[in-house]
Amino acid sequence: MLAARRRGDWLTSQFFFVMVASMFPLGIGPDPVTLKLIGPGVVWVSALLASLLSLPRLLAEDYRDGSLEQMLLTPQPPVLLALGKSLAHWLIYGIPLLIISPILGIQFALPAEAIAVLMLSLLIGTPILSLLGSVGAALTLGLRGSGVLLTLLILPLYVPVLIFGAGAVDAAMAGTGxxxxxxxxxxxxxxxxxxxxxxxxxxxxxxxx
Amino acid sequence: MSESVATLSFHDLRCTRGERELFSGMNFTLQGGEALLIQGGNGQGKTSLLRLLTGLSQPAEGEVRWRGVKLDKTSETYHREMAYIGHLNGIKDDLTPIENLRLASQLAGRTLNETQAEERLVQLGLGRCLDLPCRVLSFGQRRRVALASLLCSNALLWILDEPLTGLDVHGVALLENLLKAHIDGGGMAVLTTHQPISLEGSNIRTLHVGSPAQTSLAS
Known part of the structure; x- marks a missing residue:
């Protein structure tokens, strides 16, 4: 229903994800113990930030060229439209992120099973980010400085996802399941x-x- | 459902923007085979009225009815039978005109094959730019793409906000003919325009938005 239209556009948030996550090992130094400790959290925080980077574009473009109006005027209920938008966001932001995450896991010297858990937690967690993000994007639509406002609105809502997502990987490494x-x-x-x-x-x- | 005849009516419509009242006590009934031309100066509320009629915004008072049923209760039927072109064309710059038409139809739950889309675009004089992205088209050409999607919608009611903006002489004549054919075929249209539009022979009614006193004061 809603195609990913622009190629160069969505890659930016993926690169952002990789860059942010890679800065930490460079800044902190190559000590495997420390890296292992902070790894899951850093990957998850980068994922949150990358999602925020791509969110303002989710609806803004459609709003500007008037296609959002047209979509709301179709017989489909707006709920379906919102769901479709979140799904589209997840497909172009969440899935590539999932694919890159094992490489970042290796960068943080995470053991294989922890990487598997990391991917699993991202698999469950990133759709939540897309869904919550669509609420924020819809709320801040057409406002000036909406990017900053969106960040302020949505980041607190992301906190539980971050806690349990990074927590899952920590728990797996600690052996508690x-x-x-x-x-x-x-x-x-x-x-x-x-x-x-x-x-x-x-x-x-x-x-x- | 008291009546199932296609009518668009609004009753005691009042519209406010912030503190300011744009208009109130607006009544009208439009039937099949009729067009409504809304007139009024800049900022008098023409676009606001049209947006109320599409259901994109809600009136402060009063109600809009389609086939005798209030809009929020019949929005699915209404949106299937209504097509709207506003100030923005609602077309995607990265897609070609054909892709645009097909996307719009898909979103509306219809199927439109490539030949049909092509026919419509050729009808609107866009035969030469079928496979160019809309980004490189001129303003008037993009307006024509929007009008082509209006034709594809097979809607009974057309709501057009300043449809003539950006169109050249041929475009205006083309749209006049399309409108005439649509109205004479039993369709309905609501439109606003500042430019003269000649629709002789068709059943046109006009409505003034904004109080005349206000207008004279302003001028």
Missing amino acids: AESHLSLLGAILVLTLLVAPWIAAAALKVSIE
Whole structure:
């Protein structure tokens, strides 16, 4: 339904992800113990920031050229539109990020099983970021300085995802098992999947008025 | 459902922007085979009225009805039978005109094959730029792409905000003919324009937005 249209555009957030995550080993020094300790957190924070970087573009372009109006005037319910937008965002931001993450894991000297858990937590976690992000993008649509406002609005909402996502990897390395963190993450995903598209659709209607 | 005849009506419509009242007590009923030309100076609320009619924004008071049912209750039917072109064309700059038409149709839940899309575009005089991205087209050409998607929508009701902006003499004549054919075929249209548009022979009614007193004061 909604195609990824511009090629060069979405790669920026992937590069950003890689760059931010790579700065830490360079800055902190090549001590495997420290790196292993901070690794999961750094990868997760980079993922959050990369998602924020790509969010303002999610709806802004459609808003500017008027296609958002047209989409709202189609017989489809706006909720479906909001859900489709989140899905599209996840496909072009979340999936490439998942594919790059093992390489970053190696950079932080994470053991193989921790990398697997990291990917799994990102797999569950990044759709949450896209869904919550679509709410923020819809709310800040058409405002000046919306990028900063979006960051302020959405980052606090990302905190639980960060805690459980990075927590899962830490737990896996400590040998206590990551299941509990991952199931909590899954619960958050189900909850946002149920709630976020509705809020985003309502916000869209308000923004377009 | 008291009536299922295609009518667009609005009752005691009031529209405010912030503290300011743009218009109030607006009443009108439009039936098949009729066009409504909305007139009024800049900033008098023409576009606001059209947006109320599309359902994109909500009136402060009063209601808009389609086939006798209030808009929010019938939005799915209404949006299937209505097509709107606003100040923005709603076309994607990175896609070619054909892709644009097909995307719009898909979003609206219809299928449109490449030949049909091509026919519409040729009809609107865009035969030479079928495979160029819309980014490189001129303003008027993009306006024509938007009009082509209007034709593809097969909508009963057209809502057009300043449709003549950016069109050349041929474009205006083309649109006049399209409008005539649409209205004579039993369709409806609501439009605003500052330019003279000749639709002789068709059933045109006009409505003034903004109080005349205000207008004379302003001038």
